[in-house]
Amino acid sequence: MASMTDRTAVLILGEVTKGRLSASTRELIGGGRDLADTLRSKLTLAVLGDDLKATGEEAIACGADVVLLAENPSLREYQADAYLQILERAVDHINPEILLMGHTSLGRDFAPRLAYRLKTGLSMDCVELSIDPGSGLLRMTRPVYGCKALSVMVCRTKPQMATARLGAMRPLDPDATRSGRVAAIDADIDRSLIRAQVIERVDPYEEGVALEDARVIVCGGRGMGSGESFGLLEELAQLLGGAVGASRPPCDSGWVPSTRQIGLTGKILRPDLYIAVAISGSSQHMAGCSDSRRIVAINKDPQANIFSVAHYGVVGDYREIVPPFMQRVKQILGVRERDDDT
Amino acid sequence: MQVVVCIKQVLDPEMPRSAFKIDPKEKRVVPPRGTPPVLSPFDENALEAALRVKDEHGAKVVAISMGSTLAQAVLRKTLAAGADELILVEDPMFQDLDSFATAGILVSAIRKIGDVDIVFTGRQAADWDSGITGCAIAEELGIPCITLARKVEMNDRRVRVERLSADGFEIVQATLPCVITVDSALGELRQVTLQGLSAARKKPLHVWKAADLHLPPLPPRCELLDLYIPKRETVCEVIKGETPEEASARLADRLHEERLL
Numbered sequence: 040m041a042s043m044t045d046r047t048a049v050l051i052l053g054e055v056t057k058g059r060l061s062a063s064t065r066e067l068i069g070g071g072r073d074l075a076d077t078l079r080s081k082l083t084l085a086v087l088g089d090d091l092k093a094t095g096e097e098a099i100a101c102g103a104d105v106v107l108l109a110e111n112p113s114l115r116e117y118q119a120d121a122y123l124q125i126l127e128r129a130v131d132h133i134n135p136e137i138l139l140m141g142h143t144s145l146g147r148d149f150a151p152r153l154a155y156r157l158k159t160g161l162s163m164d165c166v167e168l169s170i171d172p173g174s175g176l177l178r179m180t181r182p183v184y185g186c187k188a189l190s191v192m193v194c195r196t197k198p199q200m201a202t203a204r205l206g207a208m209r210p211l212d213p214d215a216t217r218s219g220r221v222a223a224i225d226a227d228i229d230r231s232l233i234r235a236q237v238i239e240r241v242d243p244y245e246e247g248v249a250l251e252d253a254r255v256i257v258c259g260g261r262g263m264g265s266g267e268s269f270g271l272l273e274e275l276a277q278l279l280g281g282a283v284g285a286s287r288p289p290c291d292s293g294w295v296p297s298t299r300q301i302g303l304t305g306k307i308l309r310p311d312l313y314i315a316v317a318i319s320g321s322s323q324h325m326a327g328c329s330d331s332r333r334i335v336a337i338n339k340d341p342q343a344n345i346f347s348v349a350h351y352g353v354v355g356d357y358r359e360i361v362p363p364f365m366q367r368v369k370q371i372l373g374v375r376e377r378d379d380d381t
Numbered sequence: 382m383q384v385v386v387c388i389k390q391v392l393d394p395e396m397p398r399s400a401f402k403i404d405p406k407e408k409r410v411v412p413p414r415g416t417p418p419v420l421s422p423f424d425e426n427a428l429e430a431a432l433r434v435k436d437e438h439g440a441k442v443v444a445i446s447m448g449s450t451l452a453q454a455v456l457r458k459t460l461a462a463g464a465d466e467l468i469l470v471e472d473p474m475f476q477d478l479d480s481f482a483t484a485g486i487l488v489s490a491i492r493k494i495g496d497v498d499i500v501f502t503g504r505q506a507a508d509w510d511s512g513i514t515g516c517a518i519a520e521e522l523g524i525p526c527i528t529l530a531r532k533v534e535m536n537d538r539r540v541r542v543e544r545l546s547a548d549g550f551e552i553v554q555a556t557l558p559c560v561i562t563v564d565s566a567l568g569e570l571r572q573v574t575l576q577g578l579s580a581a582r583k584k585p586l587h588v589w590k591a592a593d594l595h596l597p598p599l600p601p602r603c604e605l606l607d608l609y610i611p612k613r614e615t616v617c618e619v620i621k622g623e624t625p626e627e628a629s630a631r632l633a634d635r636l637h638e639e640r641l642l
Contacts, residue, residue, distance in 0.1 A: 119526075144547040148528045151516035155481065160602030163511045178606070183509050184410065185394050187401045190509075191607040234525035235555040242549040279642065287565060297531070297566045298548055303510065304564070312641045322398070333641055335632070336617070344398065352619045353632050359625035360632075367633035368642060 047105065048080035050135035050198070052126065053098065054145055055088050062251075063141030063205050065101050070168060070208025071139060072102040074177070077170045078136065081105055085129055085224070087122060089115040095221030100213040109226035116240065117145050119152055120233040127156050129224055135198045137177050139168070142202040142307075150202050160194035162201045164303075168208070177201065186303065186322040186329075206309050206330055243296060248282040250299065255281030255312045258301055258328070259289060262317025262338065262357070266294035271361055272316060278365055278374070281310070286324045301327035316357045320345030337361065382440040385494060386431040386501040387487055387514070388459055390418040390452055394507040401610065408608040409477075410508075418452050420459070423503025425570035427563040430533050431501045432463045432571065438535055440498070441465050445490050447483060449476040453586070460581035461573040467584070468494070472591040480509075482599035484517035489594040491522070499540070500560045504529055515562035525555040531566035 049071045053064040060068075068084060075082035083105040084098045095106040109125045130138065130153075138153075140146040142164045154161035162179035166189075171178045177199040179192045194200065250256065257276040259269055269283060276283045285295040287302055301308060303326035313331035317338060318324060325348055328334065336349035339356045346352045353360055368374075392412055402411040412418070420428075431442045444459035447470040460467050470490045478486070491497050500519075505512035512528075519526030531550065532543040538557045543550050545564055620635060622628030636642050 144545075147512060148516075151480070151511075151513040152520055152526070154513070154602075155517050155520040158602075160479065160481075161511075161513060162603065163513065183608070184392070184401065185507060185510070187398060187610065188403060188410070189607075189609055189611050190605060192603045192605055194603050196602050235527050235553050235559070237551050237553050239552040240546065240549070241551070242546070291565050291569070296549075297545055297564075304504065312636070321395070323394070333636075333639065334615075335636070341619075346617045346619065347398075348613070348615055349617045350615060351632060351635060352617045353628050354619065354621075355625045355628065360629045362629075363626040364629035364633050367630040371633060371637045371642060 046080050047083040047133050048078040048136040049075040049082050050130065050133055050138045051082070051084045051103075052138070052140040053084045053086040053094075054141060054143060055086055055091065055094055058090075058093060060094065060097055060101065061141065061143070062210070063143050063203075065210035066205070066208040067139055067141060067203060068098065068102045069210040070203065072211060074137060074168065074170055075104075078175070083107060083133060083135070085109070085126070087114045087125055087226070097213070099217050099219035099221070100215050102211045102217070104219045106219065106221045107224045108221065109224050111226035111228060113228050113230070114226065116237065117149070118233060118237060119149055120235065121228045122149055123152055123156060124228055124232060125224070125226060126153055130157060130198060138198040138200045140202050142204045146202040150200060154200050157198065157200070159196040159198055159200055162192050162194070165201045165203050166207045168201060168203060182326060186326040205307050243298070247277070248280065250282045250284055250301070250306055250308060253282035254310050255279040255314070256284050256301070256308060256310045256328070256331075257281055257314045257316065258284040258286065258318060259295070259316050260286040260318030260324075261288035262319070263289060263294070269295060271357075275314070275361055275365055278368060278372075279312070281312070284308075286318050286321075303327060315345055315349065316361065318345055319343050320348055382438055382498050383443065383494070383496055384431045384434055384440045384499040384501060385443050385445060385491055385497050386424070386428050386459070386464070387518070388424045388428065388444050388446045388456065389421040389503070389506045389508075390446060390448065390455055391421045391506060391508040392416075393419045394422065403608055403610055405609065408605050410608075418455055420455065421503055421506045421508070423505060423507070423563060423565060425503075426565050426567050427501040427503045428459055428462060428464065429570045430530065430561065430563045430567055431499075434499065434533065434535060435463065443468060443494055445470060445487065447471070447475060447486055447490070449473050457581055457586070458573060460584045460586070461577040462570055463577065465584060467586045469586070469588045470594070471588055474591055477605075478599070479601055479603050480511050480513035481517050481602055484514050484521055485597050485599050486594065487514070488518055488521040489596050490589060491518070493589070493594060498557045500558075502560065502562050504562045504564050512562070515560055519560035522558070522560070524558050524560060526560040526562070527553050527555060528562045529564045530561050531564050533561060533567075
């Protein structure tokens with residue numbers, strides 16, 4: 040257990056995927072480091088899982104001072120009622136000023152429950168977190184009204200809780216010479232308190248580049264008209280070495296799996312190039328891509344909102360734009376047309 | 382069997398950006414004149430989930446909405462779509478509440494209704510987008526909560542829910558009573574029919590004030606410091622051509638110049 044002499048003002052709940060800290064956790068440690076330094080305190084990361092041998096060292100290299108590991112075979116996958124037991128105990132013991140987690144699948148589900156148990160306030164999906172110089176409180180900035188507005192909140196109760204959007208904070212370059220302390224914490228779970236049981240996880244295997252890793256994303260909207268028409272976008276994505284996403288309507292219509300949804304309630308990504316095809320550009324969709332380095336819009340409606348947020352646009356029917364665009368890209372990239380295809 | 386569905390009225394999220402205004406002093410959005418509020422879209426999905434339980438298991442569906450000024454005409458849509466009863470929990474003091482206080486008030490109403498098997502909510506409201514209230518209702522009631530449902534099945538006293546996960550979905554089981562928050566992947570709210578509209582006129586609608594409920598203390602946990610519309614600086618370079626082919630080729634050339642290909 041962390042000794043009480045280490046004052047931890049900032050506690051982060053970390054996540055590990057495939058044995059490594061997730062991108063969101065590395066960002067939180069980077070941003071949390073600044074907050075902890077401002078408050079002249081230690082930065083502590085808590086991670087729950089079943090095999091966390093490499094996690095302590097990795098987290099310290101990324102910027103944490105103290106890493107608390109709760110290891111238990113039952114913690115291999117996230118279960119809210121198991122996590123609650125461990126985090127409630129840990130927060131009680133550490134008594135942090137600030138408690139952060141990623142606005143991930145886990146954070147969205149877990150943060151509200153933990154905040155309720157801790158009788159404290161919570162800001163979800165923050166895009167900026169900083170210490171107010173006057174009050175020393177955490178200023179939590181988050182988009183509201185489908186990203187039409189930004190709100191700034193402070194939390195009057197402790198710990199001040201927030202989830203952070205991917206990309207809101209910067210990870211530090213890992214530095215293996217950094218020092219810190221790794222400790223085990225109580226990982227006992229009373230199984231009788233687990234009320235909702237996950238009995239099966241279905242992660243459909245998808246070929247090609249993962250959306251999260253793609254430098255180029257081709258995204259289709261309602262105007263695509265059908266699931267079949269996404270085949271054209273697949274071709275374009277393949278040509279550019281990218282991945283295909285969709286706004287909400289194609290996912291809700293079953294044209295595209297919901298894991299491909301980009302937007303406020305789907306994935307929030309920041310590729311170098313984002314090509315929005317037949318997308319109107321609602322603010323709820325733009326929340327998922329507005330931080331892309333460059334946005335290209337292809338839409339037949341010149342009044343569509345997408346043209347007020349894109350960097351480049353072509354007005355026209357995508358069926359008449361995408362094929363010649365691909366042809367030109369092939370010329371530029373020196374991709375030879377395969378004659379035997381016709 | 383009785384299910385409750387929590388419905389929030391919100392400013393129409395499809396309204397044009399140009400009509401979206403904020404009163405910076407009050408730190409509140411100014412609703413444009415003549416634009417009625419709508420049911421929060423994910424709450425419509427939650428109502429659909431509740432109505433499917435009614436279709437399959439004959440449950441009674443009670444819709445509740447909470448706020449300081451509620452638009453009855455808008456909220457009556459829940460009855461027209463098939464809910465059996467509408468409860469408006471309305472009081473001038475129910476203004477600018479955080480999600481935990483909202484959940485506290487809704488739970489007082491749910492306890493007053495009594496014998497509730499499932500509480501449905503949308504995954505998040507289209508105004509503040511927090512996604513806290515559903516989980517907080519479950520915690521306050523001391524019952525399980527399953528978030529982001531795209532399919533709900535019931536068997537005996539158990540629910541089996543497909544919930545969205547980052548890379549696919551999970552199948553989660555719980556015993557009743559429970560709270561389920563619903564994603565748009567579950568499906569749109571059914572169309573309101575003429576028969577539905579006329580049946581709605583005869584269905585019970587109750588208005589409960591704060592004094593009608595045993596409200597717990599609801600201390601605010603967060604304070605709003607500022608609410609503003611962010612400036613946007615992007616200027617779109619619209620690429621034109623005599624023909625679609627020409628415009629498309631120019632777009633490719635432009636992206637090549639910017640080393641984006």
